[in-house]
Amino acid sequence: MNYDAFADMLARSILGLSIKRQVPLAELTTFQIGGPAEIVVEPKTQAEIVSTVKACLQENVCYRIIGLGSDILASDAGVDEVVIRLAENYAHINKTDLPTPLRSLKDTHQAVYVEAGASNELVADTLCGWGLAGYEFACGIPGTIGGAAIMNAGAYDGEFSNVAYKVRCIDANGHVVEVDREHADWSYRHSMMDEAGFVVLGAYLVLATDEQAAITARMQDLQRKRAEKQPLEMPSAGSTFKRPKGYFAGKLIQDAGLRGFQVGGAQVSQKHTGFVVNAQGATAKDVCDLIEQVQIRVYESAGVWLEPEVRMWGFEEKE
Ligand SMILES: Cc1cc2nc3c(=O)[nH]c(=O)nc-3n(C[C@H](O)[C@H](O)[C@H](O)COP(=O)(O)OP(=O)(O)OC[C@H]3O[C@@H](n4cnc5c(N)ncnc54)[C@H](O)[C@@H]3O)c2cc1C
Structure with missing residues (x-):
């Protein structure tokens, strides 16, 4: 995909649209992790959003929507797509x-x-x-x-x-x-x-x-x-796992002895075991490896397989 040409086309057809190239997703997610998105657009009106989506559909370009990025783990390689950011610019x-x-x-x-x-x-x-x-x-x-x-x-x-x-x-x-x-x-x-x-x-x-x-x-x-309960002072994407029927993910993780368990810069929060936090320069790979370890250890100790709640971006294509 020729993103320069697509960005030029968007700029010509939707006058005033905010278009940025190669934006690190670490800057757009609360986990503060992730490589670049090819194009990030920030429409300010419904008409701009509709035109952007139609342009992507017409040109067969994949797009994703991001809000405040508080439920996303973006891969270290980023995403080879257009990211449409709907946040403070579209908030009446x-x-x-x-x-x-x-x-x-x-x-x-x-x-x-x-x-x-x-x-x-x-x-x-x-x-x-x-x-x-x-x-x-x-x-x-x-x-x-x-x-x-x-x-x-x-x-x-x-x-x-x-x-x-x-x-x-x-x-x-x-x-x-x-x-x-x-x-x-x-x-x-x-x-x-x-x-x-x-x-x-x-x-x-x-x-x-x-x-x-x-x-x-x-x-x-x-x-x-x-x-009181959540590690709000550290970057995260909130509860990492969905609540399994009849259980609490945090309790299962705690009972498996994983409080504070760390892979690279990613850590099971000391304060709330349901949260994985970016304790120190974590990569997406650190978080994925940690998630996998937690899944295995919880399955071994309780027979429950935890499903991630956090949305994984860019893993299918590049990792
Ligand atoms: C500290 C912390 C605490 C949290 N506590 C809670 C909690 O108590 N309850 C809870 O439910 N969640 C919680 N979360 C998770 C998160 O805040 C929520 O899931 C929130 O709804 C995600 O909104 P967002 O705008 O950040 O979405 P993003 O993270 O930007 O996107 C998440 C998904 O929604 C899609 N999306 C976003 N906007 C749109 C749109 N306009 N149209 C179509 N798709 C869209 C994205 O494509 C993506 O798939 C917490 C997160 C953190 C970091």
Whole structure:
């Protein structure tokens, strides 16, 4: 693929689009690991996103979406693809009408439309400022609305699907479509949009009105719990493994005697064994080797095979 020519074509056809070449994914992921992406574009409008996706489809160029990169392990070799970054440049939050079936709730509820790049923290803070409750659970999840919609992010008994009633997407053919909650098929870290390779453009949420002070207190409580338990001071991608049915990954790892276990610069967190952290200049290979060791040791001790929750980028092609 001639990426110089493709970048030139994008620049000519989508005036003002931010286009960068050879961007280290270590700079775009919370793990701070990963080689370069050939092209990173940062659209600011829905029209720019749609045009970028259509250009990729027309030219047969593979693309991926990145939000805040808080659930990605990128390979040391990087990705030979276009990465479309939907983050702070595409992050408006607006009040909107309640959907018709919910109009009777208008005295106690409010709908909002949030662009995919808005961070969960920004959304939770903004909704709190408007006296709208329901998104507190996500205030400490360091990703975007797009990332939350794709994997039904959840924490502390809350999950994205509890408050979302519709998402706007680009389907695999480049068409803008709206997917209602019945068709989104949200379950634990799963959505139809993820399976079908959709780009999430934004989400419609329905929130209940509440006292701002009460919402703030709940958010502060959750932030405190998170800071107590999680190694927020170290680069990571959050929980490395999915929760196996009937178990907690962290407990299985701890029981296998792996607290602090290290491969190169990658380490099972001393503070929370469910997290692999980049303790000291870890490479993607260090993390992969560590993950494999943990899987084997936990399987030997408990008979449970842990599946990674973190998304692996660039391994199929180059490693
Ligand atoms: C310290 C820490 C704590 C965490 N705690 C939690 C937690 O409590 N609960 C939880 O669920 N997760 C948690 N996570 C993981 C992560 O924050 C979430 O999975 C989050 O939803 C990822 O959002 P993102 O924008 O960073 O997505 P990225 O990491 O950028 O992307 C993740 C995946 O989503 C896709 N994607 C992102 N945006 C879009 C879009 N607009 N359209 C289509 N696909 C898209 C990407 O292609 C990729 O496959 C934690 C992570 C860290 C580092």
